[in-house]
Amino acid sequence: MIPERGPYPDGAPCWPELTTDDPEAATRFYREVFGWTCKDLGPRVWNYTVCLVDDKPVAGITPPAVGLSSVKAAWTTYLATSDLEASAVRVEANNGKLVILPSMLSNLARCATAVDVEGATFGLWQAETLIGSRLYAKPGGMCWSELYARNTKVADPFYEALFGYEQDQIGDGIDYDYVIWSIGDEPVCGRLRMPYESEGVPAHWKTYFTVDDCDATEARIAPVGGEVLVRAYDMPHGRVAMAADPTGALFAICQHHDERFTG
Known part of the structure; x- marks a missing residue:
């Protein structure tokens, strides 16, 4: 169970x-x-x-x-x-x-x-009767969410004003600007400053879903009408891939190996 x-x-x-x-x-x-x-x-x-x-x-x-x-x-x-x-x-x-x-x-x-x-x-x-996803960082459930922001000097204060996030800077904040937002001691989501080469891509949130096997899940996407946008690759917290469903909606999948992101 x-x-x-x-x-x-x-x-x-x-x-x-x-x-x-x-x-x-x-x-x-x-x-x-x-x-x-x-x-x-x-x-x-x-x-x-x-x-x-x-x-x-x-x-x-x-x-x-x-x-x-x-x-x-x-x-x-x-x-x-x-x-x-x-x-x-x-x-x-x-x-x-x-x-x-x-x-x-x-x-x-x-x-x-x-x-x-x-x-x-x-x-x-x-x-009310549903707290949200009843599974977190378990196969089939959401596991992480990221804000892809262009102007972090306005995005960060906006969300801090909404929920009082504590910020943990990952990388140097210049060439790679990624922040983990936490509530208390719990990391809850991330904020990535989009690179300059992604000019024209609007700011957006991205949802990651947990899978048992990233490569096997990736292989199921195209045969049922989706598109793999970024092939599976390894990150510090897990193996991830980016995709779009048949209606054009973007999402990500992740096979975890970092307990910080497993709920």
């Missing part, structure tokens, strides 16, 4: 949600790649699909909200909050913008969607 994740502290990525205009294609893809089973909550809940591993919720798939049909397919990282309204106020007080106002997602959570000072989309998640 895989142990379930306990409550997430405020500011921790807790729920990955895919927005796509072709949920059926996405559902078929992730069933094959991660072995997810999927439960459609029906039209009264925006045709929202909850994805599960061993009956434990690990992610959501949804069509775009009304009025946002032109939104590009993407995974959204939801950050846990114990007070959705207060977090939403801090977003706008620090020059972010609410895209979807606080609302109920069935009986699972109260949530909102926002963009930060550079335009990166993220969500806020106040748990």
Whole structure:
């Protein structure tokens, strides 16, 4: 029996949600790649699909909200909050913008969607019956989230104002600028300053999913309509690869060998 994740502290990525205009294609893809089973909550809940591993919720798939049909397919990282309204106020007080106002997602959570000072989309998640992903750093579950920022001098203060992250600089901060954001003593997510050669790529959050075997999972992606963008390679915390699903949404996979990132 895989142990379930306990409550997430405020500011921790807790729920990955895919927005796509072709949920059926996405559902078929992730069933094959991660072995997810999927439960459609029906039209009264925006045709929202909850994805599960061993009956434990690990992610959501949804069509775009009304009025946002032109939104590009993407995974959204939801950050846990114990007070959705207060977090939403801090977003706008620090020059972010609410895209979807606080609302109920069935009986699972109260949530909102926002963009930060550079335009990166993220969500806020106040748990009701679902704390977020019930698996963390276990096969099929999320394991890490990163903000890819262009101007760290505005991105870092924005998120610090939202959740009071403590920062641990990795690298020299010049040629390689990566920061681990922690709540207390728990590393919860990272921030990467995008290299200059990625000019034109907008700021964004990226979700990593845990797999038992990175190379074997990578090999399943293309045959079911996805695309491997960066072949599997080794990092200090694990073996990772970057990919896109058939609807164009980007994600990453990771086979861990660093206990700091295993929940």
